[in-house]
Amino acid sequence: MASNIVVPQAPSTSDPAVYQEYESKWTTYPTDAQGWLQRAKEVADVLSVDAAAREKANKSPRAEVALLKHSGLLKLLGPKKYGGGEQPWSVGYKAIREVAKGDGSIGMLLGYHLLWSRTAHVVGNDEQAERFQELIISNNYFVGGAVNPRDNDLKITYDDEKITYNGFKNFTTGAAVSDLIVLEGAIHDRPEEHIFAIVPTAQAGITFNYNWDNIGLRLTESGSGKIENISAPWADALGWDPVTKKPDPAVLGIPFPSLLLPTIQLVFSNFYLGIAIGALETAKKYTTTSTRAWPFGGDNKEKATDEFYILQNYGNWFAHLRAAETLADKAGDEADRIYAAYQNNRAALTPQERGDWAEWVASVKVVTTDTGLRVTAGVFEVTGSRATASKVGLDRFFRDIRTHTLHDPVAYKNRELGRYVLLGEIPEPTWYT
Known part of the structure; x- marks a missing residue:
């Protein structure tokens, strides 16, 4: 058959x-x-x-x-x-x-x-x-990953020797071109308990659908993948005791592991920022070499770089990007301080200190999202209609930043910051905070 x-x-x-x-x-x-x-x-x-x-x-x-x-x-x-x-x-x-x-x-x-x-x-x-x-x-x-929290968790079954993952993920950024892949799943009979493991990518049972054909970030191999009967020894169950087959409270029973979330959120903001700066730099080269002044405004200029509206836009975007970089650097410095202080003394990290850093990171996310979208969409106003030509490629910056800024709604980061500043509340650690 x-x-x-x-x-x-x-x-x-x-x-x-x-x-x-x-x-x-x-x-x-x-x-x-x-x-x-x-x-x-x-x-x-x-x-x-x-x-x-x-x-x-x-x-x-x-x-x-x-x-x-x-x-x-x-x-x-x-x-x-x-x-x-x-x-x-x-x-x-x-x-x-x-x-x-x-x-x-x-x-x-x-x-x-x-x-x-x-x-x-x-x-x-x-x-x-x-x-x-x-x-x-x-x-x-x-290293790639298959840890998209919006999907159902991979299901974990286990015996005395190993844990075994099964399931499907819609997004597996970088995994299809990786050497190792990070898996995360929930134990089938204790779904409130989750286990991370790192396994070789090139093995039977890990298949990718190669269906990432979105408008932006097109070279990230972020399409879906299927995990079938992929096992790891208990010794590789991150933060779990291989003898008791339970999470080690000294590792997972404290705020420290939840640093993984603000750490990756700050990854997001930094490539948003890089994309926006790249858009400005690319537009600058085009404006200074190819954009023409507008001859029908009644205040005609010889060069595009003399146009008031062009200078005003570049200046405003530059100022906002400088501010965003300074904020991102501040949050990065705080990451260094927290990891240096608590990597070898994990139990000493308090929920408050973790929450305070998370809100620095949330601030960066809000500012880089807002500024990045405005700059990458606005660069066409200072380059002109010919800059929309496919060969120029200015559109890729907007498509890239628009694609990933939908990862988790920035409105929730604004609300989170609102509760922090107005009510003094730190965010409860989740897969996105």
């Missing part, structure tokens, strides 16, 4: 050989924060050259992930003893922002990787954190 089962086929992929020269060019990694941010800028410069064309082609971004690997940016937060950069989160956030200036999709992939690569440090025990850092950093692995 003929089978009616259709196995999803991988789309055409970008060729990693395109960026092969950078493997030999970047033979050593930077040694300080300034060097790492310069490396991120170099990556952005490479990506920006043909970002519009690559986005249209919508190929699976294996070449772009290879470029990130060559650059060393995947190792930026990892310990030096395994070959990492040992930089704090503030530098990671700025690197995400820098790469996103050149290509929002790849800035997003870098951001998600940095979060997932540190998952065991937040929700795991010390042994797990160390073991997974050695695995990820020493092998220069790229």
